[in-house]
Amino acid sequence: MSLLEIHEPGETPLPHAGEASLAVGIDLGTTNSVVAIAREGVPAALHDDSGKSLVPSIVAYPDAGGVLVGEEARLLMAREPRNTVASIKRLMGRGAADLHAVAGVLPYEIEPGSGQTDMVKLRIGGKARSPVEISAEILKALRARAEAALDKPIERAVITVPAYFDDAARTATRDAARVAGLEVLRLVNEPTAAALAYGLDKGSEGLYAVYDLGGGTFDFSLLRLEKGVFQVLATGGDAALGGDDFDRAIAERMLAERKKDGVADQVDEAAVKTVLALARQIKEQLSGRDQASGRLELAGIPSFHALGRADFEAMIAKDISRTLDIAGNVLADAGMTASDVQGVVLVGGSTRLPLVRSAVAGMIGKPALTDIDPDEVVALGAALQAEALTGGGDTLLLDITPLSLGLETMGGIVEKVVPRNTPIPVQLAQEFTTYHDGQTAMAIHVVQGEREMVADCRSLARFELSGIPPMTAGAARIRVSFAVDADGLLAVSAEERTTGVAQRIEVKPSYGLSHDDMADMLYDSLDNAEADVTQRLLVEARVEARRNLLALEAALAKDGSLLGADERVALDAARAHLEAAIAGEDRDAINAAAEALENLSKPFAERRMDRGIREALAGLSVGELESRVGE
Amino acid sequence: MDHFARLGLPAALELDGAALDRAYFAAQRQWHPDRFVGKPPEDRARASTEAAGLNDAYRTLKDPLSRAVYLAGLNGIDLPGDGKTIDDPDLLMEAMETREELHEAATADAVDVLAARSRDEMTKALAGLGTLFLRHDKAAIRKALLRLRYLDKFAEEARARRTNLHREKA
Numbered sequence: 106m107s108l109l110e111i112h113e114p115g116e117t118p119l120p121h122a123g124e125a126s127l128a129v130g131i132d133l134g135t136t137n138s139v140v141a142i143a144r145e146g147v148p149a150a151l152h153d154d155s156g157k158s159l160v161p162s163i164v165a166y167p168d169a170g171g172v173l174v175g176e177e178a179r180l181l182m183a184r185e186p187r188n189t190v191a192s193i194k195r196l197m198g199r200g201a202a203d204l205h206a207v208a209g210v211l212p213y214e215i216e217p218g219s220g221q222t223d224m225v226k227l228r229i230g231g232k233a234r235s236p237v238e239i240s241a242e243i244l245k246a247l248r249a250r251a252e253a254a255l256d257k258p259i260e261r262a263v264i265t266v267p268a269y270f271d272d273a274a275r276t277a278t279r280d281a282a283r284v285a286g287l288e289v290l291r292l293v294n295e296p297t298a299a300a301l302a303y304g305l306d307k308g309s310e311g312l313y314a315v316y317d318l319g320g321g322t323f324d325f326s327l328l329r330l331e332k333g334v335f336q337v338l339a340t341g342g343d344a345a346l347g348g349d350d351f352d353r354a355i356a357e358r359m360l361a362e363r364k365k366d367g368v369a370d371q372v373d374e375a376a377v378k379t380v381l382a383l384a385r386q387i388k389e390q391l392s393g394r395d396q397a398s399g400r401l402e403l404a405g406i407p408s409f410h411a412l413g414r415a416d417f418e419a420m421i422a423k424d425i426s427r428t429l430d431i432a433g434n435v436l437a438d439a440g441m442t443a444s445d446v447q448g449v450v451l452v453g454g455s456t457r458l459p460l461v462r463s464a465v466a467g468m469i470g471k472p473a474l475t476d477i478d479p480d481e482v483v484a485l486g487a488a489l490q491a492e493a494l495t496g497g498g499d500t501l502l503l504d505i506t507p508l509s510l511g512l513e514t515m516g517g518i519v520e521k522v523v524p525r526n527t528p529i530p531v532q533l534a535q536e537f538t539t540y541h542d543g544q545t546a547m548a549i550h551v552v553q554g555e556r557e558m559v560a561d562c563r564s565l566a567r568f569e570l571s572g573i574p575p576m577t578a579g580a581a582r583i584r585v586s587f588a589v590d591a592d593g594l595l596a597v598s599a600e601e602r603t604t605g606v607a608q609r610i611e612v613k614p615s616y617g618l619s620h621d622d623m624a625d626m627l628y629d630s631l632d633n634a635e636a637d638v639t640q641r642l643l644v645e646a647r648v649e650a651r652r653n654l655l656a657l658e659a660a661l662a663k664d665g666s667l668l669g670a671d672e673r674v675a676l677d678a679a680r681a682h683l684e685a686a687i688a689g690e691d692r693d694a695i696n697a698a699a700e701a702l703e704n705l706s707k708p709f710a711e712r713r714m715d716r717g718i719r720e721a722l723a724g725l726s727v728g729e730l731e732s733r734v735g736e
Numbered sequence: 737m738d739h740f741a742r743l744g745l746p747a748a749l750e751l752d753g754a755a756l757d758r759a760y761f762a763a764q765r766q767w768h769p770d771r772f773v774g775k776p777p778e779d780r781a782r783a784s785t786e787a788a789g790l791n792d793a794y795r796t797l798k799d800p801l802s803r804a805v806y807l808a809g810l811n812g813i814d815l816p817g818d819g820k821t822i823d824d825p826d827l828l829m830e831a832m833e834t835r836e837e838l839h840e841a842a843t844a845d846a847v848d849v850l851a852a853r854s855r856d857e858m859t860k861a862l863a864g865l866g867t868l869f870l871r872h873d874k875a876a877i878r879k880a881l882l883r884l885r886y887l888d889k890f891a892e893e894a895r896a897r898r899t900n901l902h903r904e905k906a
Contacts, residue, residue, distance in 0.1 A: 503764060527791070528791040528794065530787050532788040533792065590769070
């Protein structure tokens with residue numbers, strides 16, 4: 106194995122002088138992948154010998170040795186299920202805690218112990234393999250296809266990712282390309298790439314929507330097209346919703362039918378793969394006719410299954426209506442309504458379903474644009490961008506952050522620093538301060554998501570800023586800067602402003618710390634906005650009350666002698682009362698107890714102030730006093 | 737360099753949206769990192785910083801409320817951070833009343849009525865800002881901006897409430 110070259114973060118090597126290498130566009134999809142090239146503004150997907158452009162995103166590590174990708178890997182699936190892996194994209198950048206979202210979809214053995222602080226690994230072909238190295242095999246195969254078709258070495262590519270991919274998944278994709286020997290010129294969001302492919306005729310101007318329902322992910326984006334400028338206004342989606350879910354629904358139904366007929370199936374990996382393959386065939390047939398059927402054989406026991414289109418559509422209606430809800434939210438984010446949209450581009454194999462087409466047309470009120478093959482359109486757009494980036498083009502692509510980025514503050518509240526739908530690249534900073542007197546370090550916890558509480562967002566990174574000089578609580582000025590580059594990748598740095606203690610990190614995701622799947626985050630944020638606000642107010646009340654208690658404690662330690670014994674007893678009782686209220690869930694009780702304590706401690710505060718003034722004035726002459734007052 | 741200067745626009749409350757877009761697109765054509773692929777690292781770092789500055793400027797000036805808050809800041813009127821306690825008794829009263837109404841709104845239509853009213857109030861308040869800026873009435877500008885910020889937040893809450901009602905029904 107050759108050694109990998111690792112460059113400075115953010116730097117990529119210059120192409121070899123004098124050697125003009127071509128750059129391709131790659132759609133690394135959940136179900137299928139495509140590689141394409143554009144020459145003089147005309148993109149074309151690259152085909153294999155049999156004329157197919159789609160490469161199934163399946164990798165096999167056969168017992169016989171070697172690696173197979175695509176159609177050949179698919180053929181091996183039934184015979185050597187433990188050696189093949191499909192839909193690996195769903196695991197890119199995922200930790201163990203994310204797996205419940207895809208449990209049941211991915212019939213794989215997870216390597217024990219992996220995914221706690223790193224990405225999960227799969228046990229495939231008797232070896233632990235990461236999603237990055239498995240994806241790299243697909244990219245290598247695409248690269249080989251391109252080199253064969255173009256008869257030139259290919260070292261650079263634009264690779265597409267779902268707009269909704271988080272930082273971890275983007276980083277994993279870029280890493281996979283490196284392993285495959287490809288320099289990533291740019292990670293481009295899939296809907297944006299699709300719009301690029303459609304934006305060829307410069308005549309189309311105005312607001313366009315891209316509805317992208319693939320095998321495993323859903324994205325909805327709004328773009329404004331104007332004189333060669335592609336400006337993404339808002340985007341939203343679900344990183345765990347796609348055609349695979351429809352297959353699974355059909356598969357579960359078939360297994361239930363067998364169970365009803367008294368068949369006791371052992372549903373092992375091989376069985377799951379067989380059932381899913383048949384389910385997919387039935388689903389695809391239903392796009393062209395009203396009824397489809399198939400024969401299933403598990404452990405030598407055959408069964409026949411029929412499904413009507415109406416029944417199938419009822420099974421997936423909830424998922425489709427969810428995509429429309431997301432689309433509605435994206436429109437609202439952009440301050441637009443469906444009638445502002447001039448056209449909607451359909452992307453992804455799942456948009457072949459008649460139900461999807463009619464639902465989208467119904468929502469937007471205009472028939473969808475489908476003249477470019479929905480399976481190829483993303484790769485074609487990526488190829489156009491690859492040509493523009495290497496050969497220089499006139500199009501300008503202005504993209505945005507799909508999810509808000511922020512920091513954890515006291516009480517587990519998220520302070521958003523970069524809101525979602527902010528144009529990239531972006532550099533934004535916010536100042537934070539210390540909570541305790543004499544605090545010398547600060548834990549910085551970077552999160553991604555729309556919810557108010559940290560526990561509901563995805564944890565991206567944690568680091569500690571140490572060496573803060575001891576100061577009174579609230580005196581330090583910690584400036585935390587977020588920079589998101591044009592690939593949508595994040596770097597975070599923190600600096601104590603009074604002394605210049607600087608620390609910088611590139612975000613490396615801390616997998617598996619989040620309870621929610623990132624897919625649910627944005628969607629949940631609207632569901633839970635009211636509950637979140639209540640929770641946030643409660644937490645804020647607690648934080649404020651604790652801050653006052655700490656300040657009072659410090660004052661008592663220093664000037665406790667100013668209080669009479671009775672006063673002290675009353676004050677301690679009020680402190681205990683507030684502590685008890687903080688432990689409860691009632692914000693009003695906390696505020697009432699805090700107010701009572703504040704009133705009770707007022708005379709003490711006044712006496713402290715008097716003493717402070719007396720001390721300051723002690724021994725000063727009138728002249729000195731005047732000059733001080735004049736300061 | 738302030739955001740207006742960065743885009744070559746006059747520092748004014750009223751801004752032609754199309755002119756802002758034109759200025760922003762033209763500047764991004766020059767500085768977007770896509771134009772610097774394969775260039776030396778220091779050029780690319782510069783482009784990234786310039787493009788980020790342009791994005792910050794565009795985002796701030798595009799929205800009338802954030803533009804007004806920014807312009808107020810340039811004029812030495814600083815607002816307390818978002819989410820801080822309201823110190824204006826009139827606004828406090830208005831906020832309590834409208835929140836109560838939103839809480840009691842039981843249908844999407846009822847929420848829509850409140851949201852529309854809030855939008856009207858925003859439009860009116862934004863229109864009134866111009867005079868206040870001309871008079872350099874800092875106290876009145878501050879008061880108006882805090883109210884606008886509240887109205888904006890209310891619109892967001894109304895949207896969340898509407899989504900909830902919609903989903904409860906479904």
